[in-house]
Amino acid sequence: MWLKNWQSVIDAALSMSDALLFESNGTEAQQAEQEAYLKSAYSSVVLVRDASTDDVEQLRRRLFICRSNTADPALATIGAG
Numbered sequence: 001m002w003l004k005n006w007q008s009v010i011d012a013a014l015s016m017s018d019a020l021l022f023e024s025n026g027t028e029a030q031q032a033e034q035e036a037y038l039k040s041a042y043s044s045v046v047l048v049r050d051a052s053t054d055d056v057e058q059l060r061r062r063l064f065i066c067r068s069n070t071a072d073p074a075l076a077t078i079g080a081g
Contacts, residue, residue: 002058014041014068021048024062031062042066
């Protein structure tokens with residue numbers, strides 16, 4: 001995991017923006033904790049990529065797009081289909 005204060009970073013992002021692109025990294029347990037925190041903070045959390053396609057050393061990375069209730073409805077198409 002790259003950031004020890006990742007929860008504070010998520011909280012700060014939520015206070016400044018309706019959407020967040022979040023890359024989860026770390027052990028399975030750490031990533032599960034990160035995903036659960038995202039789901040508690042945002043009304044929509046969509047998995048965009050379930051593995052890294054650009055770094056063979058970090059294959060477990062996962063990419064999420066997160067949106068709050070006030071996010072632009074156009075963002076709903078990101079990561080869908």
